[in-house]
Amino acid sequence: MIYFDNAATTYPKPPQLIGAFSDYLKMYGANPGRSGHEMSLATAKQVYETRELIGSLFHAENPEAILFTQNxxxxxxxxxxxxxxxxxxxxxxxxxxxxxxxxxxxxxxxxxxxxxxxxxxxxxxxxxxxxxxxxxxxxxxxxxxxxxxxxxxxxxxxxxxxxxxxxxxxxxxxxxxxxxxxxxxxxxxxxxxxxxxxxxxxxx
Missing domain, CATH: 3.40.640.10 (Type I PLP-dependent aspartate aminotransferase-like (Major domain))
Incomplete structure (x- = not known):
């Protein structure tokens, strides 16, 4: 197959993405910021670190100004x-x-x-x-x-x-x-x- 629709969505997805999704399903299933138990804290940490990484990529100073939406x-x-x-x-x-x-x-x-x-x-x-x-x-x-x-x-x-x-x-x-x-x-x-x-x- 030759895929020409990357402007709509990228395909094929890289194996790193599949691995990250798998890790999420196995380790980060709790609501971030809603509880004090270990999995909730670990999930909140992942969310905040992702904000920091996105901020670094786009040179945005405040990680808390980065919002995750549906799309x-x-x-x-x-x-x-x-x-x-x-x-x-x-x-x-x-x-x-x-x-x-x-x-x-x-x-x-x-x-x-x-x-x-x-x-x-x-x-x-x-x-x-x-x-x-x-x-x-x-x-x-x-x-x-x-x-x-x-x-x-x-x-x-x-x-x-x-x-x-x-x-x-x-x-x-x-x-x-x-x-x-x-x-x-x-x-x-x-x-x-x-x-x-x-x-x-x-x-x-």
Missing amino acids: CTHSLNLVLKGVLKWGDHVVISDLEHNSVLRPVYQLWREHGVQYSVAQVVEGDDDATVENFRRCLHRNTRLIACTHGSNVFGIKLPIERLARLAHENNALFLADCAQTAGVEEIDFQAMGLDFLAAPGHKGLY
Whole structure:
């Protein structure tokens, strides 16, 4: 079999992952942070150490700011629906996955959140950033965009877009579903406020 769908989920899974799942099922079956017995404490320790490892990978200082959600779509929805309120404005790109586009559209229809779509110009980051700049409003609360398109493989200049957001008193959300584990991502140096990433693609 020749597998071409790694943008959806990576296959085959490496043996290290299968081993880690096996270890979890055998040794870490308790709820972390809910009890004081040995297995619960061991599980809580594994969760915290995983937060530290993820923080180290993405250069994020505070392990407690790393949240585990059901998937990347859940993470993106958590930020979009947690940050944006009635009367706010958000800018997204024209390359967004449905996990961003659909909740933004729902927020517009049902909760009075305005949005604009900035055109990405392949091979011209200056033009892309300028298109985002033109979409900004006085009530822009958030810029949310993909780091890399799952359809075209186009990378967006998220460091520059994060700077643009902060210059205009807005927050920045990066959807790194396609790039986490493949591209170098420095949460602090890039000036990101939120980073969403799945565990089953480039991170395996």
